[in-house]
Amino acid sequence: MEIIESTQNKRVKEWKKLLTRKGRRKQEKYLIESPHLVEEAIKFEADIEVIIVRKDKVEEYAFIYEQAYSDVLVVTKEISNSLSDSMSGQGILAVIKITEPAKTLTGDKPILLLDEVQDPGNLGTLIRTADAAGFEGVILGEGTVDLYNAKTLRSTQGSHFHISVLHGDIHKWIPFLSEKNIPIYGTALDERAISFRSIEPQERFGLIVGNEGNGVNASILKKTTENLYIPIKGQAESLNVAIAASILMFDIYR
């Protein structure tokens, strides 16, 4: 296996650019890190350009990279750390080509739509939970934080390899679902919203959750079938967006 030892190596320099959104957009690639994410990428046939293994982990991770058809490069600890977002790099990374899913969503199973979700951890957790709940996919509306951010990817736990995650305009998805008679539920705290407990379980629906501070945009809430709220019994003012979405996903889709 080829070993790269210089931090000035051309490929290393290109990989480092993937730590920024700009670099990812330009190269149309992103970095994943951790044995679990690399295993998921292989298992779910992501478009892996190269797997990068830290020198001291070549033996330990052989069972992972030997399953892949992609190139494997060995790097020094210094290089590995320079590509890692976290303090405790685990010594295995991969460069993945960004590809939007081949087929779009049908609405035959529930869809989660995100309106300006800002926190990477929330985005990743929303995708992971939508996967666990059996949703068909997730639409990232405009203004949503970057999917390929290291923190987002860590929180997905690989679920973005399992279900379709698309960028899209929520204003266009609403009529698409409506025409199929699929109900669309917004989430809101105003007086026109109804308790989620008054909704019957559904096989097909769209669920829209919004920005951590401002919720779902009013222009979107006007177009939904119904807007839901989660009754709060204690003295907390609100729920975290990923928590609220999870309660709704598991309650409405059983």
Add this chain to the structure above:
Amino acid sequence: MEIIESTQNKRVKEWKKLLTRKGRRKQEKYLIESPHLVEEAIKFEADIEVIIVRKDKVEEYAFIYEQAYSDVLVVTKEISNSLSDSMSGQGILAVIKITEPAKTLTGDKPILLLDEVQDPGNLGTLIRTADAAGFEGVILGEGTVDLYNAKTLRSTQGSHFHISVLHGDIHKWIPFLSEKNIPIYGTALDERAISFRSIEPQERFGLIVGNEGNGVNASILKKTTENLYIPIKGQAESLNVAIAASILMFDIYR
């Protein structure tokens, strides 16, 4: 108002020690940061030793600290930043005395018990959601991450001021609840667990969730009334612990 300008000031040095668990244990105090948390501390009558305001925020935050009966000190940006855990310090902090709640829990409303939850963000979110769900309180079992960590406190959004959060031994809480005929639900993925959907809503119960990697300790799971799991439909291997607990809290207590 007194202004502190030297980073070598004795009080500043003592406050800085509150950034570590050791320092907090020794002084029996902790730091909170952000206008929202300081407001919640005042509103819910936490034992505030002093409120610390950054020079340029004295006017902006007057409406907050003027409600408090505690001392207010003004500090430089340098001092304020040195006490802040986050990059974007908001210029208002408070030193709070650590006091265990005066009365213990009765079990008359549901109780959340945490077994070795390790991530500060998860702990804070669990407390916030237990508050929102109307729980009586939260028991932090041995091995649970520090409540007074800046990240934990940020995620609580002040809910630790609203409901009782106690340190305790889960092995002792189980018989306490059992004697009152209060069911105790563990969470597990093994074959002896049952789907949470088979449980009727309850007015009183204990819910135990566990460590991010290992779940609830087997020695605890043996002593519960029933162990629950959340059926996963997609290809995610598991749910985040705060997400799982939230789904269960809102489903079992309505």
